[in-house]
Amino acid sequence: MKLTDKIAAHSSPFPFFTFEFFPPRTDQGFENLVPRIGRLSSLKPLAISVTWGAGGSTKERSLDLAGLTQSNFGTDVILHLTCTNMVQGMVDEALLAAKERGIQNILALRGDPPRGKEEWIPIDPKFQHGIDLVSYIHSKPELSSHFCVGVAGYPEGHPDNLISEETEMEYLQQKVDAGAGFIVTQIFYNVDRFLTWIKKVRERGIKVPIIPGIMPIQTYSSFLRLVKLCGIDVPPSVRLALEDIKLDDQSVKNYGVQLAVDMIRQITAAGVVPGVHLCTLNLEKSVQRVLEQLQWTGVSHSFQNKLISEETSNKAEPATDGRFVSPSAAANAATLGLANIPPSGTEVGSGELNKADSWDDFPNGRFGDFKSPAYGDQGPWGNSGTVRPETLSEWGNPQSLSDLTTLFLNHLHSKINKTPFSPGPLSAESLLILPHLEKLTKRGWWTVGSQPAVDGKESSDEVVGWGPKTGFIFQKGFVEFFCTEEDLNQIEKQVEQKGEEWVHWFAANSRGECRGNVPEDGRNAVTWGVFPGQEIIQTTIIEQENFLSWAEEAFSIWKNWASFYRPGSPERALLESVHHERWLVSIVHHNYKDASALWTFLSEA
Numbered sequence: 001m002k003l004t005d006k007i008a009a010h011s012s013p014f015p016f017f018t019f020e021f022f023p024p025r026t027d028q029g030f031e032n033l034v035p036r037i038g039r040l041s042s043l044k045p046l047a048i049s050v051t052w053g054a055g056g057s058t059k060e061r062s063l064d065l066a067g068l069t070q071s072n073f074g075t076d077v078i079l080h081l082t083c084t085n086m087v088q089g090m091v092d093e094a095l096l097a098a099k100e101r102g103i104q105n106i107l108a109l110r111g112d113p114p115r116g117k118e119e120w121i122p123i124d125p126k127f128q129h130g131i132d133l134v135s136y137i138h139s140k141p142e143l144s145s146h147f148c149v150g151v152a153g154y155p156e157g158h159p160d161n162l163i164s165e166e167t168e169m170e171y172l173q174q175k176v177d178a179g180a181g182f183i184v185t186q187i188f189y190n191v192d193r194f195l196t197w198i199k200k201v202r203e204r205g206i207k208v209p210i211i212p213g214i215m216p217i218q219t220y221s222s223f224l225r226l227v228k229l230c231g232i233d234v235p236p237s238v239r240l241a242l243e244d245i246k247l248d249d250q251s252v253k254n255y256g257v258q259l260a261v262d263m264i265r266q267i268t269a270a271g272v273v274p275g276v277h278l279c280t281l282n283l284e285k286s287v288q289r290v291l292e293q294l295q296w297t298g299v300s301h302s303f304q305n306k307l308i309s310e311e312t313s314n315k316a317e318p319a320t321d322g323r324f325v326s327p328s329a330a331a332n333a334a335t336l337g338l339a340n341i342p343p344s345g346t347e348v349g350s351g352e353l354n355k356a357d358s359w360d361d362f363p364n365g366r367f368g369d370f371k372s373p374a375y376g377d378q379g380p381w382g383n384s385g386t387v388r389p390e391t392l393s394e395w396g397n398p399q400s401l402s403d404l405t406t407l408f409l410n411h412l413h414s415k416i417n418k419t420p421f422s423p424g425p426l427s428a429e430s431l432l433i434l435p436h437l438e439k440l441t442k443r444g445w446w447t448v449g450s451q452p453a454v455d456g457k458e459s460s461d462e463v464v465g466w467g468p469k470t471g472f473i474f475q476k477g478f479v480e481f482f483c484t485e486e487d488l489n490q491i492e493k494q495v496e497q498k499g500e501e502w503v504h505w506f507a508a509n510s511r512g513e514c515r516g517n518v519p520e521d522g523r524n525a526v527t528w529g530v531f532p533g534q535e536i537i538q539t540t541i542i543e544q545e546n547f548l549s550w551a552e553e554a555f556s557i558w559k560n561w562a563s564f565y566r567p568g569s570p571e572r573a574l575l576e577s578v579h580h581e582r583w584l585v586s587i588v589h590h591n592y593k594d595a596s597a598l599w600t601f602l603s604e605a
Helices: 003-009 027-041 059-073 088-100 130-139 165-177 191-203 220-230 236-245 249-269 285-294 389-395 401-412 430-442 485-498 544-562 570-581 597-603
Strands: 016-021 047-050 077-082 105-109 148-153 182-187 210-214 275-279 446-451 454-458 472-475 477-483 503-508 514-516 524-530 537-542 583-589
Touching (some): 003 148, 003 182, 016 027, 027 047, 027 059, 047 059, 059 077, 059 088, 077 088, 088 130, 130 148, 130 165, 148 165, 165 191, 182 220, 210 249, 220 236, 220 249, 236 249, 249 275, 249 285, 401 430, 401 446, 430 446, 430 477, 477 485, 477 597, 485 503, 485 583, 503 544, 544 570, 583 597
Parallel strands (some): 016 047, 047 077, 077 105, 105 148, 182 210, 210 275
Antiparallel strands (some): 446 477, 454 472, 472 524, 477 583, 503 583, 524 537
16 A cells, blocks of 8 residues: 555554664575564554665565565565666666565665766666656656655755755755655654754645654664764764763663654654654664553553663674674563564574564674674665765875775874774774784784673773673674785684684685685674673674675775776776785684783784
8 A cells, every 4th residue: 555545544543653674684684584574563553664775785685575574464565765876677677576566665765875986887867866766656657656655854964965955955845746755754863953844844835744764772883873874963962861871782772762752752742743764773672662652552561660671781882993893693682571562483592592572682783693683784774885985085095005004004093083994983992902903904914893802801891891880791802804815824824733723713705705714603702791680691793604794795895995986097906906806804712811812823823
């Protein structure tokens, strides 16, 4: 059913809500997401939206997820469709596939800006902006009659467009005039600013339904990443509240639920929207709790006077080079026990995992559990990407390997705040191992992720602490870097001769080749915490599946970076050669009681 018709027919005593999901990267994550969507579908959302990767990079998974959701759970789907790197044939194919699955709602987005001129993916000039998709669909009677098309709204301005509010409003007007039937906004946390924006939209004569995007804060690190990515205005009161609890993921999660509830109450009380769009990050606990506190679900249990104390509290920002937030894994979580949430009836693991219906992640980084439904989050509406035109000047014009070494060293020395692989400056934890990172980088092993060994530090420690205050933190030292195949061969020989089963490693290249000495199906927990009344919490697990998934992304960054330089230029030749020739290496030393064990081993390689 078309969303506009469903909105018009909505007769519930409370506003409607929709959920947003993305296709996980792995088959296991996909399989575990489907029952999660089934459980959340029982809350009776008006619709469920499914995101679409730039250039159709998640096309098959997006269509499969959308089709399964609509056919298995009877919930209407809004399929996102971006025009970045899409040609007419690809658009036609996607729309036909959606139509065959009975999907009638499309959210037409521009998506990520083109990453330079990427010759290997043709760009159709007819699809440069969201309005182009809207106009195209409405230009064909067989599509126009079948689909209801929505578009994005940006209460705080589009993060990639340095244009005036009036110009942004004009673009929105043009999209509606072209046939858009509803508007879903980018996520925000400043309600007053949203209410001012929507008043201006209505004064302009735009009458279509506007659905505000609300994302409950899951972890402090993911919040910061999304704020930066989307250019979100965060009220000082929110920043201050988070600053006091940023090391305790459960407290952040609880605060995120209450903040979302307060925002929704303020927005709906103003009577300016018919419902809200909840961005789930493929997680279920927080949105359940939000809807329960709003009393929008018909659930008999009440959490009004308490916040659920889930039996997990994972690390908000495990130690890395201050670049990659080291992983959030799924961990034990208390079952909510909502009366209308059917149990999964299946076990997805033991020890670090409980039943699937209580399996909730803290989506922090690269090495979460690859079976998790939340594995592989790319940010809202497909806006991932770490290389953007405005950041190129900070990195200069690298034309030699020594230029790249200097770039990575400049990041270690805080002369630059980011690299294509590192969205922010070094963390305080990285300073504990800075001399070792410098030594590796100077030899041409460009480090992109690491953490020091930690043996039982108090969880309240300001540098390495996380979780509840009454606990202890343990970490194995690990490091990731890019190096040549010749150096990799030397590392492998060193492991065989002196590793003594204390060292595990993986290595991968851009051709998909993988090497290493981790046993088949081996899983290395490299960060864990011990807290009263809980099982041991493992927040970082490195295994082949999640390493290869990350390696694929890492090499795409080199390719992406190269695409910003003209073909034949020294910069492009250098970056493409690195993409083709280097290996990404991940090394773990299991002796966490010796803080120097990993670095001593590598210095002898």
